[in-house]
Amino acid sequence: MIVCRYSEIFLKGKNRSWFERRLERNLRALLSDLPDARVERPHGRLLVHASDLEGALARLGRCFGLQSMSPALLARADIADLERVAIEGARAEWERRGQRGTFKVEARRADKRFPLPSPEIARRVGGAIHEQVGIPVDVHTPDFTIGVEVGADGRAFVFAKTVPGPGGLPVGTAGRVVLLLSGGIDSPVAGWMMAKRGAELRPVYFHSFPFTGDKTKEKVAQLARVLARWAGPITLRVVHFTEVQKALREAGPAELAVVLYRRMMLRVAEVVAKAESARGLATGDSLGQVASQTLENLGVIGEVATLPVLRPLIGFDKADTIALARRIGTYELSIAPYEDCCSLFVPKHPATRARLEDVLAAESKLDPAALASELFERSESIAMP
Amino acid sequence: MREVYLDHAASTPVDPRVVDALSPYFREQFGNPSSLHRKGIEAERGINVARAEIARAVGVEPAQVFFTSGGTESNAIGILGAPARGRAAVASAIEHPSALGSARMRAGDGLRVIDISPRGTVDVEAFAAACDHEVAVATCMLVSNELGTVQPVREITERLRARGFRGHFHVDAVQALGKLPLSLPELGADSIALSSHKLHGPKGVGALVVRSGVSLRPLWGGGKHEDGLRPGTENAPGIVGFGRAAALATAALAEGAGARMAALRDLLVAKVMAAVPGVRESCPGAPRAPHIASLVFPNLEAEVLVHALEARGVYASAGAACASRDKTPSHVARALGLSVRDGMLRLSLARISTEEDIEIAAACIPEAVKAARP
Numbered sequence: 071m072i073v074c075r076y077s078e079i080f081l082k083g084k085n086r087s088w089f090e091r092r093l094e095r096n097l098r099a100l101l102s103d104l105p106d107a108r109v110e111r112p113h114g115r116l117l118v119h120a121s122d123l124e125g126a127l128a129r130l131g132r133c134f135g136l137q138s139m140s141p142a143l144l145a146r147a148d149i150a151d152l153e154r155v156a157i158e159g160a161r162a163e164w165e166r167r168g169q170r171g172t173f174k175v176e177a178r179r180a181d182k183r184f185p186l187p188s189p190e191i192a193r194r195v196g197g198a199i200h201e202q203v204g205i206p207v208d209v210h211t212p213d214f215t216i217g218v219e220v221g222a223d224g225r226a227f228v229f230a231k232t233v234p235g236p237g238g239l240p241v242g243t244a245g246r247v248v249l250l251l252s253g254g255i256d257s258p259v260a261g262w263m264m265a266k267r268g269a270e271l272r273p274v275y276f277h278s279f280p281f282t283g284d285k286t287k288e289k290v291a292q293l294a295r296v297l298a299r300w301a302g303p304i305t306l307r308v309v310h311f312t313e314v315q316k317a318l319r320e321a322g323p324a325e326l327a328v329v330l331y332r333r334m335m336l337r338v339a340e341v342v343a344k345a346e347s348a349r350g351l352a353t354g355d356s357l358g359q360v361a362s363q364t365l366e367n368l369g370v371i372g373e374v375a376t377l378p379v380l381r382p383l384i385g386f387d388k389a390d391t392i393a394l395a396r397r398i399g400t401y402e403l404s405i406a407p408y409e410d411c412c413s414l415f416v417p418k419h420p421a422t423r424a425r426l427e428d429v430l431a432a433e434s435k436l437d438p439a440a441l442a443s444e445l446f447e448r449s450e451s452i453a454m455p
Numbered sequence: 456m457r458e459v460y461l462d463h464a465a466s467t468p469v470d471p472r473v474v475d476a477l478s479p480y481f482r483e484q485f486g487n488p489s490s491l492h493r494k495g496i497e498a499e500r501g502i503n504v505a506r507a508e509i510a511r512a513v514g515v516e517p518a519q520v521f522f523t524s525g526g527t528e529s530n531a532i533g534i535l536g537a538p539a540r541g542r543a544a545v546a547s548a549i550e551h552p553s554a555l556g557s558a559r560m561r562a563g564d565g566l567r568v569i570d571i572s573p574r575g576t577v578d579v580e581a582f583a584a585a586c587d588h589e590v591a592v593a594t595c596m597l598v599s600n601e602l603g604t605v606q607p608v609r610e611i612t613e614r615l616r617a618r619g620f621r622g623h624f625h626v627d628a629v630q631a632l633g634k635l636p637l638s639l640p641e642l643g644a645d646s647i648a649l650s651s652h653k654l655h656g657p658k659g660v661g662a663l664v665v666r667s668g669v670s671l672r673p674l675w676g677g678g679k680h681e682d683g684l685r686p687g688t689e690n691a692p693g694i695v696g697f698g699r700a701a702a703l704a705t706a707a708l709a710e711g712a713g714a715r716m717a718a719l720r721d722l723l724v725a726k727v728m729a730a731v732p733g734v735r736e737s738c739p740g741a742p743r744a745p746h747i748a749s750l751v752f753p754n755l756e757a758e759v760l761v762h763a764l765e766a767r768g769v770y771a772s773a774g775a776a777c778a779s780r781d782k783t784p785s786h787v788a789r790a791l792g793l794s795v796r797d798g799m800l801r802l803s804l805a806r807i808s809t810e811e812d813i814e815i816a817a818a819c820i821p822e823a824v825k826a827a828r829p
Contacts, residue, residue, distance in 0.1 A: 279762055279766065280759050280760075280761075280762030280763040280765075280766055280823075280826060280827060281756075281759050281762070281827075281829060282762075283758060283761070283762045284762075316829070319829075415829055
């Protein structure tokens with residue numbers, strides 16, 4: 071059995087049970103491929119039962135909203151049974167550690183009707199372990215801690231190990247976000263960070279065939295699949311961008327091209343957002359990383375959006391992003407050498423300080439809103455399991 | 456849209472006669488060739504027929520043919536399994552990654568890579584000079600998979616013999632079988648690698664053919680399959696298909712398939728060069744296999760051209776030699792005088808290619824070039 075904890079700081083009033091139910095639902099979905107996994111939700115905790123505890127723990131590690139998890143032993147909520155089970159758990163941990171180290175017991179009582187207060191439970195259980203197993207006690211700097219929790223339903227849990235969860239909020243509790251997803255390193259990480267804060271992802275990929283091949287599209291679909299491991303089922307929208315990209319490049323001076331593309335991408339993302347009831351847009355921009363990411367250009371680009379443009383990587387160094395991409399599992403895919411021939415569309419010297427009036431002058435030759443709707447109409451959707 | 460497949464150097468469709476020949480080995484003659492009963496003997500018999508077909512195709516005795524999982528494994532056994540005499544290895548700069556990879560695995564820093572000439576062929580003297588007493592294994596391909604150039608393998612073996620080279624000389628002949636008359640005794644190499652799916656056979660099967668008197672070490676342990684050189688239950692259906700495919704390919708070659716492919720290839724090249732200004736052949740004037748055209752397009756990303764062609768139903772390959780991804784030309788590209796802005800396109804034919812294929816492809820290429828310029 072695994073005891074899962076979630077932070078309660080944000081769980082106030084009526085929101086609480088909504089958050090909890092969503093968390094439970096996400097957790098069930100993550101565990102759905104473990105045939106005998108069972109989830110229950112007694113007060114303030116989620117309990118996962120599964121024969122493959124390691125497998126379950128790995129999946130729980132991708133469940134946003136969980137603060138920590140502990141593989142645990144079940145006991146009855148009476149002090150004698152609690153002592154018996156705690157001795158069993160402590161002995162196993164002590165053996166695992168080669169009979170070395172010191173310990174203490176930490177107790178928590180969710181059921182205030184339980185006759186003993188928490189410090190007294192800790193003292194009794196710790197004493198029993200010390201007596202029966204012979205492990206030295208050190209209440210200040212123990213090598214390991216035996217946790218004891220008395221639930222409100224006549225059950226109690228004993229555990230020796232607590233692993234951190236991914237934190238954040240349950241996916242789906244923060245609404246939907248349209249993610250501008252490319253085959254690069256940054257945007258999948260940006261999507262992950264939004265999912266971590268509870269956003270449901272609606273990724274959009276801009277495909278420039280023949281300048282990028284369909285293998286790149288496959289690669290982006292694979293990236294979306296990795297995100298889906300964390301964020302739940304995802305549908306990738308592929309926008310066929312080549313013709314509009316060419317028209318944009320013709321419309322203005324070469325150095326403005328990237329700003330014009332990015333503005334069009336945000337416009338299309340807004341059309342998608344409207345169609346899918348999303349309340350925000352997210353990009354992998356990091357301040358100053360490339361020419362389109364200067365403060366001036368971010369301003370000129372973001373100016374087309376009415377929804378908030380979320381840029382979770384804005385203060386990240388590339389190394390931070392790479393480290394996170396490795397943890398998420400997108401890095402190896404992102405660096406796979408399929409051509410990102412967008413470079414063909416990128417001028418040698420892109421403007422770092424595009425002026426809005428120049429950009430508007432270029433766009434006045436086209437009908438950007440109509441183009442954005444048209445791109446949306448002609449886009450395709452790929453569902454990820 | 457009529458599709459035209461001109462990427463036969465990558466893989467080929469399996470000949471229906473090959474499918475007919477190998478299919479019974481999936482369903483009726485499915486036994487383990489090592490089994491003592493009739494089911495095993497049937498499968499073993501099929502393998503022996505195939506072994507004789509491969510042997511005939513390259514002018515050796517059946518006992519010199521060892522079946523493998525394909526070209527990569529054949530190169531691996533020919534290079535890594537060569538008896539050790541010295542720690543260095545020699546390879547031409549245009550070896551297939553499988554041969555180059557095994558050579559590097561074997562010799563590490565002791566790998567000597569021999570550059571090619573602007574004609575796209577390896578320099579015999581430079582290659583032979585590098586094969587000193589420290590060299591355990593040298594490897595040179597017979598037909599370049601990228602450029603289509605025929606390497607002077609026979610000249611190399613003669614020079615090596617004259618120098619008293621005592622290492623193992625392995626030849627990757629994957630692109631040669633079925634395209635050129637191929638004889639191991641004539642080449643004089645110690646071993647050659649072959650692959651089935653380049654000549655209308657199934658994937659996952661190939662052969663290493665070894666000069667008589669040369670012994671190689673297996674790369675892993677196990678049973679006595681393939682005389683102990685390649686332990687593991689034989690891929691009987693694949694092997695039967697490979698044998699049939701090789702027999703069909705050599706028969707077609709004897710009936711002039713090579714000359715027909717060369718004529719179609721030349722027609723294609725002439726049409727493209729006439730229609731697209733600035734296009735040139737990668738290695739004009741070099742001896743070439745009949746099925747590969749390698750063209751250089753100035754100021755064009757080859758991968759983009761490949762996609763623009765696929766959008767028009769024409770399948771081709773980008774020359775890896777350009778490796779423009781890291782924006783520095785590979786040494787092959789440098790040897791051929793290419794710049795980072797040049798794109799190299801490989802169009803490869805097979806005996807099933809038709810004049811109509813060529814007409815369609817030649818008509819598509821100028822449009823695709825236009826579409827591929829951003």
